[in-house]
Amino acid sequence: MDELVQRLTVLRALAADEHVTHAAEAAGVPQPTVSRWLAALGTSLGAPVALRSGRRVRLTRAGRLLCEAADRALTALEAGQRAAAEEVSPERGQVALGFLHLLGRSVVPSLVSTFREDHPAVRFRLVQNSRQDILAHLADGDVDLALVSPPPTDPAFAHAVIREEELILVVPPGHRLAGRPAVRVAELAGEEFVGLEPGYGLRQITDDLCAAAGFTPTPAFEGQETETVRGLVAAGLGVALLPHADSPSGLPEIPLDPRAAREIALVWPADTPLPPAVQAFRDHALAP
Structure with missing residues (x-):
């Protein structure tokens, strides 16, 4: 797994500036190792993924496609690592909370501050917008929970009036x-x-x-x-x-x-399990 991540990191770094030395530094491996990996990739594909030009490399079309795939794969891996870390330790998690502008004056600060008295290491990402946009963010997975009014009627969401x-x-x-x-x-x-x-x-x-x-x-x-x-x-x-x-x-x-x-309702996806930190905040918000 570590070597796979290193190789994906190399491809992501090459997509950023096409510099072998920088790619090697990003992956924490020697520059000859990067060159060897690139050559092996070209051999397995039957076509080169990069062509040298001084200290830099010029990615071929095949190389650019691989770099784009590597970036998507690393993004997914990073998200998976975050979810796994939160599963093991809810206190290290993050809560992405969407809410209406008006609720940012009193409701949200009160909920967040009282929650962090018992969970000081949990991080928050706060997103303010209209009800329509906040619910769209929730549906897309950009936020974990939403505070909106009136409550949604879409069966894709569960909610409780707070x-x-x-x-x-x-x-x-x-x-x-x-x-x-x-x-x-x-x-x-x-x-x-x-x-x-x-x-x-x-x-x-x-x-x-x-x-x-x-x-x-x-x-x-x-x-x-x-x-x-x-x-x-x-x-x-x-x-x-x-x-x-x-x-x-x-x-x-x-x-x-x-x-x-x-x-004013707290809303979450109806059929998606919540990470522990998010679930802990939801329970706190719903407590009498």
Whole structure:
């Protein structure tokens, strides 16, 4: 196995700069050994994989194809070594967590910090994006877990709701609805809305609430951050359905009648075993 990895490393290094000395250094073998391996490869193929040009080598088409295959093979081996190491020792693992922008302010820092109190060596790779993109990353295996709202209905995903946040109407100061004890969504049919772009979970929830009330909201402005949305509301450019602000914003906030809320769910692949470090973090996030 070690010699196979060395040979693959040589091919990857040759693909990078076509320099035999550098390839030998990368693999930790003498330069004559590299030359011997290249000659043996050419013999087994019936055609040379590299042609010398001074201290460098010029890869043939066959050589380039082998180098591309070597790079893919090493990438797979490295991923396998990581998975094997995590299987033996969950404390050395990595968790790739995807989440919505809004959750990066409180939910994610709280979960990660409390988890690392008991698992200080576990590493995290954090990915922020829209709900649509985060779920695509999860499906592709680019992240291990996802925090999104609303929960997905795709059977390829399993999920558990970890938090619920009430949604309220945010209006500019002096708005006709400011000061009301509550408001029905149907009363907003003539309003211009400020909201998140399509693909964001809060946008989907807003559209669904309005559809249930019998109208399609008129989007005046769209953004990617709730704080931007609040700023646009403050400027009198529309109304918005948002969670309560983390800190006082100076904007009137009116409860909805009936009450509306969004569920924040932790999501993972339904049929793929989780590495131990990822499973440990999932269990931590789901703990009461």
